[in-house]
Amino acid sequence: MASIEEYSSITGQASIDELFLLAKQLEGKSVQNINSTAVGGGVAEILTRMIPLLKQLGVNAKWDVIKGNEKFFAITKNIHNALHGIPVNFMDDDFSYFLEINKMNANEMDLSGDIIFVHDPQPVALIERQKDIGRNWIWRCHIDFSKPDVRTWKFLRTYIEQYDCAVFSAPAFARDLTIKQVLISPSIDPLSDKNKELSPEVISSIFERFGIDQSRPIITQISRFDYLKDPLGVIKVYKKVRKYLDVQLVLAGGGATDDPEGPRIMEEVKHEADKDPDIFVLFLPPASDIEINALQRGSTVILQKSLKEGFGLTVSEALWKAKPVIATAVGGIPLQIAHKYSGILTHTLEGTAYWVKQLLNEPEYARRLGINGKEHIKNNFLITRHIKDYLLIFLSLFHKGDIIYL
Amino acid sequence: MNQSQATIVEPFQFYSKADQTVLLDKKAKNIRELLDGIKTVSGASIYFHTHKFLQQHHYLSPEPPNDFGYWITNVLNEEVLGEQISAIDIIQFKKIADLRLQFIEVIESYLQTAERIVDAPRGEEFHFMASQTFVYPTSYVAQTLSEFKEILAKISIHSLYFHIFDASLRLEQHENDFSNWFRRLGHTRLADEVLRLDPYTFTLEGLREKIIILIERYGKH
Known part of the structure; x- marks a missing residue:
């Protein structure tokens, strides 16, 4: 894993120096992160990268995981779905069992951090210990919170409002809460396998392996084969473009999905691909970061035609590779793309096809969008910015006011 | 002077x-x-x-x-x-x-x-x-105009931003920090030229370069 100093080659030494300056202000304070899983899932992935970097900056950061059983995690999965607005039937004792497991963890865990940084709903009720032990508590929500199920939200709200502040990933997730709410967007790691520089030879070898012709234009969407990512819509876009331009389509991503419509969509996608040798459907296993990196780098235009998104970090990944991106204006995507400056935001299938044609026919404009997009990601969506935001939220627990002189 | x-x-x-x-x-x-x-x-x-x-x-x-x-x-x-x-x-x-x-x-x-x-x-x-802004001293201190120019080339854009934009509007000072210091040094023309810039029409890197050019042009007595 990369050290914090290695990021200076990307962000400049001054930015890294400033992280050290901010971290120094936290001297003597410990930060205890708590979530529900040590491996798998986005939160564990972020913490795995973030904790060592915080430590290198001199922050006394640690990470603990709550214990739960199958019943508890089945309930938390339902809570997760309910927060996404999916209808869920809770059993009568679900919420009380959820609280019981939280209470058990709260009593067993060593909650000794000066700052207790709780991630997602699973451990949210640990805050009940605050009455006894005090400390500074932050609740970090990593999931789409735009239309939560009313009953679930009402239940969680009682606990969330006991925290000192709450953190959300996109402005649309802000709620009517009595506590301070802060925006911290997720980030990508420019030195990870998924985003690091690749040689043209590595890229070409991967395209050759999949049988894709690099001499002709390629439009690509990287995503799960899930209704919300609209792969069938992407195929329709391709067909509209194909009438006028010689182009290939790559749909690549993992197959795992909870979506009940998933298998049907997968079948239809395969069926469409079977009929057209220029459509490439790639079901990639979990450890395919280099392949995804190469596919993004070797494509002409990247699409993200999602119907709904939590944040949509694949957009940042593609922009980081200076690729022109056309994406629907949902979730966190409008934060990543300023329309016509650093990419294209669309709302319809027709609009997406129109812009694909435009960008294929105007490569100079497409190139400029890509260059701007890369700069935008460099300044706003890299892990170094994410670390800075975390340092600021820790500091904000000890300072009040619009302008704080450290 | x-x-x-x-x-x-x-x-x-x-x-x-x-x-x-x-x-x-x-x-x-x-x-x-x-x-x-x-x-x-x-x-x-x-x-x-x-x-x-x-x-x-x-x-x-x-x-x-x-x-x-x-x-x-x-x-x-x-x-x-x-x-x-x-x-x-x-x-x-x-x-x-x-x-x-x-x-x-x-x-x-x-x-x-x-x-x-x-x-x-x-x-x-x-x-x-809304923003909650944290302001902190960097390790850079300029004693002379030539040191200032050297440091200006390497500070972060956030530092540049703070001294030009925040000083003038959010903190409601009449001029930006750079012009203010140049004036106190006796470089009135340089102070006026930097003050005359409309920083909102530059990229921050463009603004950094422009101020360096102005120092080179008007920073001599």
Whole structure:
């Protein structure tokens, strides 16, 4: 894993120096992160990268995981779905069992951090210990919170409002809460396998392996084969473009999905691909970061035609590779793309096809969008910015006011 | 001015800043609601929406306009009002309160003659936010103009931003920190030339280069 100093080659030494300056202000304070899983899932992935970097900056950061059983995690999965607005039937004792497991963890865990940084709903009720032990508590929500199920939200709200502040990933997730709410967007790691520089030879070898012709234009969407990512819509876009331009389509991503419509969509996608040798459907296993990196780098235009998104970090990944991106204006995507400056935001299938044609026919404009997009990601969506935001939220627990002189 | 006079001026301490984005749970789906928000949010929110884009998009030329102008033009497709709001000359305002009044005046005047009020597509409402700003000293201190120039070339854009933009408007000082120090050093022409720049029309890197050129041109006695 990369050290914090290695990021200076990307962000400049001054930015890294400033992280050290901010971290120094936290001297003597410990930060205890708590979530529900040590491996798998986005939160564990972020913490795995973030904790060592915080430590290198001199922050006394640690990470603990709550214990739960199958019943508890089945309930938390339902809570997760309910927060996404999916209808869920809770059993009568679900919420009380959820609280019981939280209470058990709260009593067993060593909650000794000066700052207790709780991630997602699973451990949210640990805050009940605050009455006894005090400390500074932050609740970090990593999931789409735009239309939560009313009953679930009402239940969680009682606990969330006991925290000192709450953190959300996109402005649309802000709620009517009595506590301070802060925006911290997720980030990508420019030195990870998924985003690091690749040689043209590595890229070409991967395209050759999949049988894709690099001499002709390629439009690509990287995503799960899930209704919300609209792969069938992407195929329709391709067909509209194909009438006028010689182009290939790559749909690549993992197959795992909870979506009940998933298998049907997968079948239809395969069926469409079977009929057209220029459509490439790639079901990639979990450890395919280099392949995804190469596919993004070797494509002409990247699409993200999602119907709904939590944040949509694949957009940042593609922009980081200076690729022109056309994406629907949902979730966190409008934060990543300023329309016509650093990419294209669309709302319809027709609009997406129109812009694909435009960008294929105007490569100079497409190139400029890509260059701007890369700069935008460099300044706003890299892990170094994410670390800075975390340092600021820790500091904000000890300072009040619009302008704080450290 | 001779060298002994210059040495009594305090050295220039370079500061930097970092902003935390605070969500206000207030949103607007059309111009009327945007106006209502502009009237009622804190000064820190007006500052955020008229300045945050400069830091987020500081590399772009041309730069996107302020958040209000961008949303009106690109989401509501109200190009005339969007252009009017984008063209508001932020540099001429010495107080956030005056800048707020200018936005209110332009939008109210538009609403008097508007034939229809367009709603944003669902999910693309305007979300009001605000900045909580942390200001901290960097390790860079300039004793002389030549040291200043050398440091200016390597400070972060956030430091540059703090001394030029925050000093003038958010902290309601009459001039930016650089001009102020140049003046105290006795470099009046240099101070005036830097003050004359409209920093809102440069990218931050462009602004850095321009100030370095001005130091080279006017920094000699």
